[in-house]
Amino acid sequence: MNDFTETKPFVSYLSKNEIRFAEQFASKHGLELITPRNLRISATHKQVIWASAKNLALQDLAIKNSKPFVIDYMDFKKILAKSSLLKKCFSKKDIGRKVIDLTAGFCIDALEISFLGYSVTAIEKKSWLYEFTNQCLQNSKHEDLQHSINRIDFINGDSLDLIKKYSDHEIAYLDQMFEQKNDARAKKEIQFLRNLDFEEFDLNRFKKALKQNNFKKIIYKSALHSSMSSLINLKPSRVIKGKAFKYNIFTVDQEKE
Numbered sequence: 001m002n003d004f005t006e007t008k009p010f011v012s013y014l015s016k017n018e019i020r021f022a023e024q025f026a027s028k029h030g031l032e033l034i035t036p037r038n039l040r041i042s043a044t045h046k047q048v049i050w051a052s053a054k055n056l057a058l059q060d061l062a063i064k065n066s067k068p069f070v071i072d073y074m075d076f077k078k079i080l081a082k083s084s085l086l087k088k089c090f091s092k093k094d095i096g097r098k099v100i101d102l103t104a105g106f107c108i109d110a111l112e113i114s115f116l117g118y119s120v121t122a123i124e125k126k127s128w129l130y131e132f133t134n135q136c137l138q139n140s141k142h143e144d145l146q147h148s149i150n151r152i153d154f155i156n157g158d159s160l161d162l163i164k165k166y167s168d169h170e171i172a173y174l175d176q177m178f179e180q181k182n183d184a185r186a187k188k189e190i191q192f193l194r195n196l197d198f199e200e201f202d203l204n205r206f207k208k209a210l211k212q213n214n215f216k217k218i219i220y221k222s223a224l225h226s227s228m229s230s231l232i233n234l235k236p237s238r239v240i241k242g243k244a245f246k247y248n249i250f251t252v253d254q255e256k257e
C-alpha cells in the first residue's frame with residue numbers, strides 16, 4: 001500500500017500590500033497563510049502560492065535557485081508541435097468528437113488536445129489550482145493559442161461527480177499523478193504538481209464512472225512500467241510509449257485505430 005498524503009501549498013505574499021489579499025485567498029481555498037520569514041525557516045514543506053491581486057505565482061523553495069513561476073504555455077513546445085505522443089492518441093475517426101479531461105491540472109494537456117481542433121471540457125478539483133490555471137490561460141496572449149484556449153471549457157469540481165453531465169463527450173482523458181523515478185527530466189511546473197499531490201488517485205472510482213458514461217475512447221496516461229492490462233474490462237487497443245510514461249488507449253466498439 002502506498003503511503004499517499006495530500007500536501008497543500010502555503011499561501012504567502014511578496015509585499016506587505018498584498019497581506020489582505022493573501023489572507024482572503026488562503027481562507028477561500030482552505031489553505032494556510034504563512035509569513036515569508038516563517039516560510040523560509042519552515043522545516044516542513046516549502047511549496048508556496050505567492051498571492052497578489054495582479055498575479056498568482058507558484059514556487060517550491062526546497063528547490064535550489066527556484067523562482068516564482070506562472071505557466072507560460074509557449075514553454076511547452078509539444079502544445080504547438082505538429083506531432084507529439086499525445087497527438088498520436090487521436091485519429092481521423094475522432095474528428096468532431098468532444099473531449100473531457102478529467103484531471104486538468106495546469107491544462108497543458110487539455111491545450112495540446114484543443115490545439116488539434118477538439119472542444120475540451122477540462123475539470124480540476126483543487127479550487128486554488130483551478131484559479132491559478134484559469135489565470136494563466138486568461139493571461140496567455142500568444143495569438144497562436146487563442147483559438148485553442150477558447151475551445152477549453154475549464155471547470156472547477158470533482159470530475160467523478162460531474163462526469164454524468166457530459167454524456168455527449170465521446171473521448172475521456174485521464175492523467176493520474178504517478179511517481180516517477182527520474183524526476184530530473186520533468187519541468188519545474190510538473191514537478192510542483194508532483195511534489196504536492198500524493199493524494200491517492202482513486203482509480204476504482206474512475207473506472208466505475210467511466211463505465212457509466214459510454215465513452216468511445218479513453219486515453220489513460222500512466223507510468224511507463226505500470227501494468228495497465230485492463231480498464232473497465234477492456235484491454236488497451238494501443239499503447240504509445242514515451243521515455244517516462246505511456247498513453248494507454250482504450251477504444252470501445254472495438255474500433256480499429
Ligand SMILES: C[S@@+](CC[C@H](N)C(=O)[O-])C[C@H]1O[C@@H](n2cnc3c(N)ncnc32)[C@H](O)[C@@H]1O
Pocket residue numbers: 102103104105106107108109110123124125126129157158159160175176177178193197
Ligand atoms: C497529473 S495532474 C494533471 C496534469 C495535467 N494533465 C496538465 O496537463 O497540467 C493530475 C490533476 O488531477 C487532479 N484531480 C485528481 N482527481 C481529480 C478529480 N476527481 N476531479 C478533478 N480533478 C482531479 C489533481 O488535483 C491534479 O491537479
